[in-house]
Amino acid sequence: MGYNIPEHLKGLTEQEVKRSQELSGYNQMDGLHKSNWLEMLLDILKEPMLILLFAISIIYLIVGDYGEATFMLVAIALVSAISFYQDNRSKKALEALEKLNEPLSTVIRHGKVIQIPTHEVAVGDLCVTEEGQMINADGKIVHSNDFSVNESSLTGESMSIFKNVDSDDKNLYSGTVTVSGLAVFKVDKIGKETRIGKIGSSIANIQEEASPLQLQITKFVKTMAIAGIAIFVMVCTVNYYQSRNLLDSLLNGLTLAMSILPEEIPVAFTTFMALGSWKLMQQGIIIKRSSIVETLGSTTVICTDKTGTITENSMQLKYLYDYQTDHTYDSSSFNSPSIDRLVSYAMWSSEPIPFDPMEKTLHQVYQNTQKQDLRKTYSLFHEYPLEGKPPMMTHLFENKNQERIIAAKGAPEAILQVSRLTDAAKDKVRTLIAELGKQGYRILGVAKSTFEGYKFPVKQQDFEFEFLGLVVFYDPPKAGISEVFQQIYDAGIQVKVITGDNADTTRSIASQAGIQHTEKVIGGKEIMDYSDQDMEQVAENNVLFTRMFPEAKLAVVNALKRKGEVVAMLGDGVNDGPALKAAHIGVAMGDKGTEIAKAAASLVLTNDDLSKLITGIAAGRRIYSNIKKAIQYIISIHIPIILTVSLPLFLGWVFPQIFTPVHVIFLELVMGPTCSIVYENEPMEKNTMKVPPRLMTDTFLNWKELGISIVQGIVITIGVLLAYQITVQHGGTEEKTRAMVFTTLIFANILLSLVNRSFYYSIFQTMKYRNNLLTGVTIITLAMLFSILFFKPFSDFFAVTSLTMFELALALGIGAVSVLWFEVYKFVKRKK
Template structure:
């Protein structure tokens, strides 16, 4: 982008930047303390499971059982290593996201305009700010062009203030928003020394609110912890009453407490969310908070802008309508002298250094068609920014001879309302507008005026305008956008188009893009006049919202939210800020989005591709489904461990202590990676994006899902206890019985991890969706199991005996019957729910968001 910046503004040199940084530091607040490796480790050692292991280890040391103690200490290292690995992955993923979310700032250095990370701004830098940008340091204006700033973040006043280098108040402040024009300011304060920095330091102590899913999981884990304490006390008391051996009773109780604690679940949740956000970042989707991933999968309505989101934002000038001759001109006739005035004033009404595609096109056409390029002779003298309902903008230019050009462009209705035309003439122009708009063209009106003196009207609408004609742009729908909307509709998500364009153009483009609209478009002015109840009904039945302004956009988003919809709002402009902030998921465009839009949004799509939002929604559904699978797996496999430890004791069976802490911790070491590593890597299920979104207010595990997991766990328990009794009845001693029970439970655990990959599709179908981590963990567990069974030192340590092939076969058969019965349940469900009716799955309490 080119800027008209005076040549004397050179900026700092590299050596001056280094000197400034040495004296004043970086442009950042004292960051909230990062989780160092040591802090992560300390947090891990505070976990209840690790505390239990440490207690058990010291008990073994106290009674002189050093082998068991050494194993427990090794288990502490292993559990800590797994937790540290997961926490560190999450930490690095979140730090990468944080780094990517940092905005860039434009500065002049070594006489060159460059973009740098905001934290690298140095005292003395010359920063450039323009419309829609957030100012990122305190400073003094040294050059400006019709510059105004909104300082509401500091003063609370919502109106904008015009400033320049000669004004009494020529200071700008970090955190404020550039409303119009351009300014170059010399940085005087950075980081915590800025005005907002002194406020911002207090923000470091504010913790983010936990999401509904986090709260539900926390409640579940606390409930399990309470149950664990109760069972621990029961077992201790009961065992002590039986034996009078306090140490043995304590070890029994601690063993059972370990089997109850579902410490894998919080780790899994953090891992799934952080890594989900990191993987989306690699796809070009930047997420501000990892918890937003869970909300993505619940999206029910997408509110999207038209220009640059649905369309290419190429803005080809396809036609001109000259009012004076009442003629249309195609793009092959722009050199016609009759069009000289219309083209000139269309260009003059644009920014001198254009960044909007339409304005760039107008400058290009002016350059190609006008024999005399006067842009170097005139400077912008006064500017009225884009405003009004519908909007328009006006520029006043002046040359050295004090000749003036007053040019305006904007929505045709806005220009017609301020021009001196008869009702018949206005109707003639409206016919032209309608004809163009019905073909999907974007139409702007152009007008000119004359004004002498310096006492400009307060409002641009007060100029006496002469209407010149229409500029007609075609911004075609993006290639493949029809497929994108088809996928959105298949996912059960509604689409609303919220745009500043007129109804006819929007209707035509929506039709070309494959957007379904059965109701007439609604204009922004109509929105404001409705009651809350009326607006809720209107927002539900209407697809196309046109001539929208910030208050109207915000009203529609709030109405949809009150209806219980989960709203994703796509926007790119300053005016989209309130709606982006209000939506459940504010989505900003990375290329054409203003900094205020990116700041207000929770998610940024780097390449402006709407299809990426579908990728994000699919990821949200996959992650939520996988968290549920992980938790259901944990519940199902904990039940047989708990009951195998407790029932032989309470029922007075011959071998009351079939498992010791050694066996339980080995099972925990198997379950941890399966839960938090394997299921995180689980691919999305087929047809997951052909189901309606889950209802966000639903409980994490509904009654039916919890019942299924409990039943799975109880059936596995029955199988394991059958193995126990089978061993006893065939004359097996305690070691043989323990071996059969332990091996059966390991086999059942492996089979369960495969079966629970889907609660709808068969285990064989899911094998087509490869999960290499699951295969790797399975092989590793089997290798360790066989080592325990057949390597003498390990067998003695675990107090097990080698099994014959027939005995291994018995264990495998029992485990298979205990787990694979669920495949018949899934078969029954598939027969009951034929594929076209799978949408019902989201409402019958099963696989919501899977």
């Protein structure tokens, strides 16, 4: 893995790990309860629909109707099986996500550096932590190199602390963050025994907030449930007044209550979100919370870092400018003795064990060009971390003879400010920096200093520096990145580039990557002087934000949020953490992203491919669109069931109990899989990524959409009741009338599920969409309908009679007219 670990650190053997885990358990918080299949089943049996079915079964048993009672029990088993299947799929999908979301920890075992799931870290393990990583257990440092840690999660103190083997406090704590360097620590506490574990295991049990869509759906279902109770009471009262039969009245009331209760909606929501997350996971997009899928489709602004997101993060050293010779050297001349000093000091100003790609490159160039490698003879004894606006860093090394090397590097502006140069000399260098920046190069200034004694300045800027020159890197845009940004723009989403790099480099790379409106550039220091109101305008009107530091990045994200934007923030570094956490959707890079970035993000792109974010946004839009289709289908088909059960009773028609619970539960068994299994599998409509994102403040169904569903339901009701009246007028028996009404409603239900696949494109267009589940459910529904109509035991049980070809054609015709009128509406909509 490239770690420079001392040979004497061997770590635990496999046997020692097993013994430790038997004694101290695993590195995880207790109390995280995972439901087993029995608990899942018990939860399902508490569902209102099943409670109603139990109540109806008991009434049938009391009146001696054992056939109906048996059917109800079979129905309970079927409804439970469907719910269990859905819940189990959701549970498995979420467990798979959880497993992928678990961070890896680096440990030394058997003398080898390996990565393991964090929960497998054992007491006695030697853990390795480096810049940007979260510490995952408590322990004591046994080896370190330029190591500092931020313990603000425990102490509230935001300053990083330098620690090593000789420190008074060499303890490291779970939940803290490595700011710089590397440390190896021996684990002495894990899980709930760690300091953060003792502060509150309850942190692990905090439930995620319900999303806006979840809240809206819950409110809608509750409203329907209250309406169901009210109508149940009304039907029971009317029926009892007419018949004076309490059990019959209860049965009718329960039938209607069952037809009103839209229990499919919450099941559909859970299924869509969990399976949506699982499908994205298979495409290399790890979703931390399944509800984030809903937010993805609403993204209006993508704020992206430059390095490693737009660019390859390869950081090739392109040029070296040596101030002393006033000459720029390309890669073919890096071994020239004239630039030995510049190459050396550029390397010494880097971390001894480099983490950053640029620093790795500088170490490599030093190794390849210097006759004598002095890295093992000098040790770092004091350092100033990367800080300042613009930032710089300084390292102090010393050998056994107390000879010193003091090296600094950073933003060229920062190094020029602290160097002993005339204004004319600085202007000359600035001109060169501007020229190189316009070509998209990343530039760092390098300087050296001398200092006697140990009373070092408090600030590194107080050293007297000699300017040595510039190191010039090129990080080219990723292949195909301009096509990715074009897709983002086509989807009506804005792009903002928020980077620590300078204006010229950023503008050049952004233009090469296909980012639009790169004329204006604004800097981080400038941003912090604005009022909140001005900040909102600046964040809205600018595309390129350069020389950005964590507070400035956070300020831009918060300003965009205040403007009502739904913000996705892409980043991979420690300094991106606050902005990733604050954004609606924090997106971290899986390969090159730091553990802190991954922990702060709500979504991780496993192979650092920005095009995967487009896939995620498209999936979010598809899932949201399909949830709406499923809910509109549920509303539309529930209306004719409710009215067919209630209107003949209230209007005193000849056959008031045209549907009994067995008919309603059959329809429920058809509707459940259609909305939560079939619609979840619907492909994305072809115009989905060509329209602007929806507003987050939109309700899941606005009044127009709700109105369409209600009209669809009422027209189907008119068709079904027309079939009722036609049959009665032609002398049909109750069984014949029921058969016609039931068949018409089933045909209408099938056609509705086909028509509502799109509220824009025609049924002929959507027929081309591939959805094998829809075909399967349709065939099974028709097979069951014909079995009920033409297989005598079933016909007797459902109290229907067989239909002639003419009657079947009439039922199909009425069903088709009552549903397919919507195709005319869609045609007019397309023409407009």
